[in-house]
Amino acid sequence: MTDTPRTADEPGTAGEPGVADGFRAVYGTAPEGVWAAPGRVNLIGEHTDYNDGFVMPLALPHTCRVAAARRDDGVLRLHSAGVPGGVTELQLDGLAPQGASGDRGGWAAYPAGVVWALRGAGHQVGGADLHFESSVPTGAGLSSSAALEVATAVALDGLYGLGLAPDRLAELCRRAENDFAGVPCGVMDQMASACCTSGHALYLDTRDLTRRQIPFDLAARGLRLLVVDTRVKHALGDGAYAERRAGCEAAAAALGVGALRDVAYGELAAALRSVEDEALRPLVRHVVTENERVARTVRLLDAGETQAIGPVLTEGHASLRDDFAVSCAELDLVVQASTASGALGARMTGGGFGGSAIVLVRAEAAESVAKAVGEAFAAAGYRAPRVFEAVPGPGARRITDGITGT
CATH class of the missing domain: 3.30.70.890 (GHMP kinase, C-terminal domain)
Incomplete structure (x- = not known):
């Protein structure tokens, strides 16, 4: 998505100290933790994922990072270092897919959609303050939106102790993008961001999500x-x-x-x-x-x-x-x-x-x-x-x- 948050075009520039400090500057307190999810590049297997086919992505060193803390008032606050406009504040009970209830457009639809998908699946997710910084180039076909979604998902999983497996988080992120943000993507991008490992390409069957890490030390x-x-x-x-x-x-x-x-x-x-x-x-x-x-x-x-x-x-x-x-x-x-x-x-x-x-x-x-x-x-x-x-x-x-x- 062309408006996914970012602060730089090279890996490492949106680092842990920066995103934690950014959270403090925005919300006036320290975050409970910092999480990261990478962009991806697909080695082979294009336009096959929504055909239940096979793909082989690998995670990039570029990441979307999120500093996060829980709230107990049913409010979701979202802020991106790379997008002007300040904090977006949403009521958890009012979250609904685009076109169904209010305007959920722009970059905030992706993290909001993840919260909506988690809650819709029965997981006890409450409010949160989230601050994002990203080095994943946007509009470059490198899954900046999936990195944003998965970073949100792993942060909420950690904050609320959900204990969800990476592939389950990826499935819920795909649901958020399909059904909340209205983008008819397959599951490859979210699976790559959630499940890749260093030094490997991910050989993935997108029908049943079975996968194998293929050594890829170029x-x-x-x-x-x-x-x-x-x-x-x-x-x-x-x-x-x-x-x-x-x-x-x-x-x-x-x-x-x-x-x-x-x-x-x-x-x-x-x-x-x-x-x-x-x-x-x-x-x-x-x-x-x-x-x-x-x-x-x-x-x-x-x-x-x-x-x-x-x-x-x-x-x-x-x-x-x-x-x-x-x-x-x-x-x-x-x-x-x-x-x-x-x-x-x-x-x-x-x-x-x-x-x-x-x-x-x-x-x-x-x-x-x-x-x-x-x-x-x-x-x-x-x-x-x-x-x-x-x-x-x-x-x-x-x-x-x-x-x-x-």
Whole structure:
């Protein structure tokens, strides 16, 4: 979400002392604790999560951090260091999805929705004061909204002693985004923020939430994974996500399956012949082949053939560009310029129509590839992209450095 709170674009700048001090400045007292939840980048498996498919995200070092304290008066107060306008104050009993009861728009809909989802699931969550700071770039396809939601969820879980498992918190955060904020996302972003571990990519079955942590130590293999934030978000993408999701659901219904995940790779040709609506066939082809690309990536990583995933990434971008039609000129240019200058592979990541791409490179080529992408953007008259390295970090957790006590 373009208005998710942030204070910086690089990891580490919105740290524990800052967010605790920010809480004191806003609310006039010390917080009971500080929690953090990361943004994510998706290695492979795009637009498959709402098709009950397979994904492989990893947590970024960029995090949304929240300092929090309980209240006993049924009031929820929300403040972001990165959003003007002061404190948003809400009554817990008045929380309702957008369009049903009052205005719940803007960034505050995400943490408010988490409280609503927790209470709706029967968990005894009372009022709270929450202060947020974030280093997750917004509008970059790196799940800044999921980081905000999951940070809220782990803070409330800690404050009220709910004892909920990370995957359960992720499910409730997804409900908050779907049903309260009105965004029809899948569960991948919240699961990545809640459940990833350092040095690993998360291989996730989004149907039953079974998962496996896949070792992903690129440095040990002389590799780096770059994130290229194009700094653009085209308006076309505003409704396109919902349109693609509806198209996938229509295709699954036409095929008589619960979700496109149920179409086996070997059955793709027959499935395409069975779909009468020609506009739906490319959606089917992308989802089925993307699930197969996730499976291939897992096999390659398990075999220690990390470099070999590069062409799989590039193949995935072509499918997102040509079949799912969610790329854009800037994302295509990142892939073209990086692979032409020596990258092992590249693809867009996230919902599309802007945002970010990932680029797998040999460590010694990282600087030259990043330079080539920057030069290509300049030649095309585009705004200079932001480039940083994705190092798999931990999922959501409480900060335990003694600043606020634990």
